[in-house]
Structures are given as structure tokens and as C-alpha cells.
Amino acid sequence: MLQEYFTPIKDNTEYKPYHIGSSIARYASLFPDLATKRIALFAIRGEVNNQHAVRTHLYNLASNAALENILVDLGDIPAGETPADTNSAIYTVALELMSKGIIPVLLTHSVDSGQALYQAFESANKQIELAWISAHLPLLEYELLHRIIAHEPNYLQNLSAIGFQSHHIPPKAMMLLENLNFDHYRLGEVNNQIDDAELYLRNASLTLFDLNAVKHTDAPATQQVQANGLTAEQACQLARYAGASDTLQSFALLGYHSDKDHTELTAALCAQIIWYLADGVLSRKQDTPQLHTEFTKYRCDFSNEDVPILFIKSKRTGRWWMQIEHPAYPENIDKRITVPCTYHDYLEAANGDTPQRYLNALKKLD
Numbered sequence: 001m002l003q004e005y006f007t008p009i010k011d012n013t014e015y016k017p018y019h020i021g022s023s024i025a026r027y028a029s030l031f032p033d034l035a036t037k038r039i040a041l042f043a044i045r046g047e048v049n050n051q052h053a054v055r056t057h058l059y060n061l062a063s064n065a066a067l068e069n070i071l072v073d074l075g076d077i078p079a080g081e082t083p084a085d086t087n088s089a090i091y092t093v094a095l096e097l098m099s100k101g102i103i104p105v106l107l108t109h110s111v112d113s114g115q116a117l118y119q120a121f122e123s124a125n126k127q128i129e130l131a132w133i134s135a136h137l138p139l140l141e142y143e144l145l146h147r148i149i150a151h152e153p154n155y156l157q158n159l160s161a162i163g164f165q166s167h168h169i170p171p172k173a174m175m176l177l178e179n180l181n182f183d184h185y186r187l188g189e190v191n192n193q194i195d196d197a198e199l200y201l202r203n204a205s206l207t208l209f210d211l212n213a214v215k216h217t218d219a220p221a222t223q224q225v226q227a228n229g230l231t232a233e234q235a236c237q238l239a240r241y242a243g244a245s246d247t248l249q250s251f252a253l254l255g256y257h258s259d260k261d262h263t264e265l266t267a268a269l270c271a272q273i274i275w276y277l278a279d280g281v282l283s284r285k286q287d288t289p290q291l292h293t294e295f296t297k298y299r300c301d302f303s304n305e306d307v308p309i310l311f312i313k314s315k316r317t318g319r320w321w322m323q324i325e326h327p328a329y330p331e332n333i334d335k336r337i338t339v340p341c342t343y344h345d346y347l348e349a350a351n352g353d354t355p356q357r358y359l360n361a362l363k364k365l366d
Helices: 052-059 066-069 083-100 113-121 143-150 171-179 187-192 194-201 233-245 265-282 341-349 356-362
Strands: 039-045 070-080 103-108 129-132 156-162 183-184 206-210 250-254 296-298 309-313 322-323 336-342
Touching: 039 052, 039 265, 039 336, 052 265, 066 265, 070 083, 083 103, 103 113, 103 265, 113 129, 113 143, 113 171, 113 206, 113 341, 156 194, 156 206, 183 194, 183 322, 183 356, 187 233, 194 233, 194 336, 194 341, 206 233, 233 265, 250 265, 265 322, 296 341, 322 341, 322 356, 336 356
Parallel strands: 039 070, 039 103, 103 250, 129 156, 129 206, 156 183, 206 250
Antiparallel strands: 296 309, 309 322, 322 336
């Protein structure tokens, strides 16, 4: 069923034994077996945009036995006559891959194609935590994120906007983000403390990475010129955080315009982002509180009316979460929420102060 959507990869390059290209399962003549795979790369190919350069750079990166076992390249989906036709194919492919427990990794120039991946979750009636990495917030009417949050029935549990730049954000979009109690981590915050960006990716089931989040000097082949933005190193770090999330089920790298990539610098960065995403998947520890019980627990009670916080620290990774009771229904376990946090949040609570992350989490309780 999947094969009918794809065209084979044409690549006659000679690769060294340690390169990905020498061993990756890919659709060249026969459609690859997906039995052991966990990540499936595919791209949208049009008359102008194609991803051959990205593949060339990816295939020249170092491989290992673990990576070879989980990664497959399905080839290209030819662009349809209309964007709706293309998105329909993306949707069907993503839904089929996720049903097999495989993470679809989409590479395309169209940011709006991210909606097709989101709709695959809707069809499965699954709650979605969406991570959006971009310089922009397309939250105004008819824009991508607005279409997602306005769709009914709505399965969007949370949105985390990462790396956006305030000078690009219309006040109405920022107001909507805050009124809906969605999480956000601006570019300046990423620059100051990139490690905390992991908190906003830890629970994401779908991560959409818009390449215009990266500054122009590191990724020139995008729709808009960005004087400021993420560095190439930060982009790769965020991709690894995304891959390491136990909850990630789908990923897209959006906004790559091959016709502008004269030096192939952006193609090289796309390849490395995909490599670090896969490396993150390989580093997963099945570490979320729902998956094991190896935690050290710390309870913080407050003298005011704030409900207590149960902090839990993983013995596997040292990562922290906070479990918060519903103020109106403290005995109802189903209404409690578990939120990624930091050791600093715990220290604040232990000293009698109320962490801001806790206050933000309380707003999400209904």
C-alpha cells in the first residue's frame, strides 16, 4: 500500500563503508522491509524543489549498526496537482507508518504540510502535544497553527512554541498564545539556556521544525531571510531533544527551498538535523513516569492555599517532573497532571517559593 505513493531514489554515489549511504535501507529498486524500522524518512518532490542534496549529505554522514537497524528512506512523494492532493498523500503515509510504530520524518518546502501530520493524529483519536520550532507564530486566522487549534473535534492538548522572535509576532497572535495557556520559549531564552528547551519537547507527540527558525548565515535556503535565529548547533541540539522524547511519534522538517541552496549549506544542515533526531531516538530510556517506577519522590507543601507538588526525579536519567493535584478535586487521580520541570523548580518549592512553571501548569487544569 505504501509503495504506490513513492518514487524510487536515484543515487549511484560510491559511499565509504562507515557512511549511512553504504548500508541504509532505501527504496531504490525494491520497496524496503519495515519490520525493524523505527524512523522512516520521506520527502516531497516537485518541479522546483527536490531533496537530492539533503540525501547526498545525509548518506555521507557516519553510520553505526544501531542506526542502520532503525532508519529507512522511503523515497519521494511526487507533489500533487494541488497542495490538498499532496497533503492527502502525506496524511495517508503518516497514518500508516504510525500504526506500525514508525516515526514518519517529512522533509518539504511547504510549512502548511505540517497540518497533514497533525490530521493523522486526529484520525486516530489521539491527544496531541505539538512542538512548533520557528521564528514565527502562524496563529492569525487561516494560518497553520490557527487552523489546527480551531479544528473540531480538537485533540490538541498543548502547544509549545520554541525559538520564536518577538519582533516577528503580531500582538494578536501573542495574546492568543497566552490566553490559551500554551507554552512558549523565545529565541533569547533558548540562547540563554538551551537545556531547558528539552522540557518543551519532552512530551511532544508531533514536532514541526520550520527552518526559518535558523539564522540566514546557517540556513540561507529558506523562504525568508532571518538576520537572527538559532545556530546550526542549536538546531541539531533541539532535534536530538525531540528524538529523545519517549512520546514523539511524528516529525517534519519544513521550509527547505532547494532552488535557493546554491552552496548546499542548508542541505547539509537538514542532513545533520535528521542525523541528530535519529541519534536522539537511539538514546531513549523509556523514562516518562507512565513507563516505569524508578523515581525518587519529594513532596512540597505550601502554607498558603496552593496545592502541594510532588516532585519526581528519574533514577535512569536524572530528569525531573512535577505532579500537581487539581485544587478542586485533590483526590481525583485522573485530574492530576505531570509536567516536566527542572531541579531549580524543586529548589524554589523546597524554599517555600512558588515556581512559575507550577503556576502555568495550574492554568491548564479544568
